Amino acid sequence: MLRRLLAEQVRPHLASLAIALVAMIVVAAMTAATAWLLKPAIDQVFTERDPYWTMMIPLAVVIVVVIKGVATYFESTLMIGFGERVIADTQIRLYSHLIRADLAWLHDMHSGRLISSFLFDATLLREAVTKALTGMVKDTLSLIFLTGVMFSMNWQLALIVCVIFPFVGLSTRRLGRKTRKSSAKGQQETGKLTTILSETFEGARMVKAYGMEQREIERARLSVDTRLGHLMKVVRARAAASPTTEALGGIAVAVVIYIGGSSETLTLGTLTAFIYAALTAYQPLKSLATMQTAMQEGLAAADRIFTILDIKPAIEESGDAKPLQVNGGEIRLDAVSFRYASDKTALDGISLVVPPGKKAALVGASGAGKSTLLNLVPRFYDASQGSVKIDGQDVRDVTLTSLRRSVALVSQELTLFDDTIRANIAYGRPEASQAEIENAARNAAAHDFIIALPQGYDTAVGENGVKLSGGQRQRVAIARAMLRDAPILLLDEATSALDTESERLIQVALSELMRGRTTLVIAHRLSTVIDADVIFVLDHGRLVEQGSHAELLARNGAYARLYATQFAVEATA
Structure with a gap:
């Protein structure tokens, strides 16, 4: 799954990521340089009062922080933009796949489940790619540079610090497994909750008519509480990662202070710089532990998204398909x-x-x-x-x-979009002129009621035409088919x-429309x-x-x- 995630979400953006990687390397190097500068600052500036180093160290600090600040800016803007692009690309890809999917498959999948993947899973995928994958690169680089500083100062103490790394890895791996499992269950419940919301909002009239508000509230509460239970497991796993790493790091630093303080060969500057590097190193180590849980959430989301994207439509064009020629x-x-x-x-x-x-x-x-x-x-x-x-x-x-x-279709399952009447009639022919739209509406016995509306053809119909009566919605749908002007x-x-009168008018209009078709x-x-x-x-x-x-x-x-x-x-x- 991780390999596919890298191939499909990361590879298309390698150019911008390469620039971000350079910025990350610079940030990591400057972080290590800050720790390294502490040794001469204490030994040469504060202890020996060397005028050369008194001039050079402050200058070096200014240069380091400026370079780090500029690199951090570029790295942050590039990675945030990359993350938003990942969401946009994933959502476009999902929507394109779903809108072209077979009707049979779409009818088997509730819209709430699909909306959940479209909105929530795509966001979790961004977290995995930006904060986890790229954050791991940044923090790993910082860890490598800081470890290098520690070894350059005292390799024995550096080994003591590094002993703790495997224990951090084992801890984060265990927490990551828990996170992925709980995150998957949480997102499944998010899909169920989205389904409940979609059904009850769309069927609000029926809910009220049967006095079932309390039942639906209880159903929503059960789903929310179940989802909360799964998400809290994720929260606890994430929360445990940081203090666990911090505690292990604290033990290592305590050992370093004890041994270093007992040594007669280490200067104050060396010991201070080493401790600072060790403490600074545990910040990216702690971040890596937290990111592992975010990564597992993202991988669970990627699994759900790729499951949808992997479904191949049964209704596809053959390789040698030709345009239909209608001759009658x-x-x-x-x-x-x-x-x-x-x-x-x-x-x-x-x-x-x-x-x-x-x-x-x-x-x-x-x-x-x-x-x-x-x-x-x-x-x-x-x-x-x-x-x-x-x-x-x-x-x-x-x-x-x-x-x-x-083909022009008018179905008993009316579908009007939350747009103007003009846009709904012209749905099959968006380039149609106003005169053509009005002519279709007249033939569908819809023109008179449309011009009587406050905004006429610019009147918004609401979600699925809720602002129109059933007969009005039907006539707008028939006008859309008339404007389509298809041979079948x-x-x-x-x-x-x-109603009887409208049906009589429509039958006359349909008779004219059907002529020659x-x-x-x-x-x-x-x-x-x-x-x-x-x-x-x-x-x-x-x-x-x-x-x-x-x-x-x-x-x-x-x-x-x-x-x-x-x-x-x-x-x-």
Whole structure:
């Protein structure tokens, strides 16, 4: 994991890191130089009162601190910028991967888990790369230079100090293992908490309607407390690293003071400089111990991020994919079967043809496979067996961009973005003019209600269109499909949220939109597809009937029973 982290996050920034490394070396050297200057300062300046050294030592101190200050500035700015770049690159990479991921995989993953990785794991990754990896380089260099100063003064005392290093390493390694395990559990719980927040804020109306506020508060409290428990283990591990190292270092310094104080060969300057170097050396040693825990947190986060990035989408373009050429828009399914990951069969050996420029309807009971079949056309899913073709071209052999540019979709699952009405209508064609946007809105019976709003087309719709009524949201979505002006139109319960008057207006607009376009419609109300050129009746993933409305009624089969049942329900309503 560490090797991959270095390869994917550090290697692209080697140039700036090389400059930062030079700055780190300078900082470490100047730290050691400060300790070394203490010996002549005490022996030659304070003890012997040498005028040469009285002039040179202060000058050397000024030079050292200025050089160290400049190097520290460059090292800090470069590393902070590098850390922020790591977060940005990781988040962009994650988002790009997720937005291109298969719908099936996205539906299996809760958005809260993904948001947790996007926000929190990326931040922990920065801590690992900047504070841990680069901090380790800086502190290790300081430790090496300071150790060199100690050996140059008295190698016997230096060995005593160095004896403590392995014990510090063993201690930090044990604490690091605990940190990584607790951090992984803490971030898992962060994902659960983000899920709870996402669900309850989005479903606040339902929570209040059923009086479940207290239950949701308890659920959130349990998640917060569980997360806190894991994070406190990380805090305790981090907190233990510093005093453990400090205690071991204190013992070593105490031994040095005792032996050095008993020696008759060591000058005061040498002993003072050595003790200062030893004390200074334990600061980077202590930092290294603390950074080990940060490193383990970052590696745990990297593991979660790379797990997501390693998932390969099943829906990919073939190497020789060509742009789709639509010459009429015939949709043909040949012996198509589809199974979900759970091995549930949604479609079983379906063969059908939607003639170019005609309107076809998919009808059947809930769970018959209508939406699944519709999703195969723009390749949201791939058929498990068989083929889906548009004008004789297998959708798996054409580029995804050209395929989806040829399709306009209006779904019962309305999606509006927290932007203006204008931006939502123009989502599929951001370059569209105001006149084109307004024309699409008029055709969708949306223009009148839009201009009645305070800011008209510049009115913000709120999160998922919460500021609009259900019917208004549906009409904005239909206007978006109209503006798309694609040769193939997919309507999945496109008028389900409309009142009778709005539905009448929309049906007139849709009839105009469907003229000359191949249209595949899923409709719960059979009255809206009576005029379809062909109706396909699905039952438990099988195609059981097909024909016009009149032909299917005359056949007195599955469609006739559906129609009679719905007509009876509507008559008694």
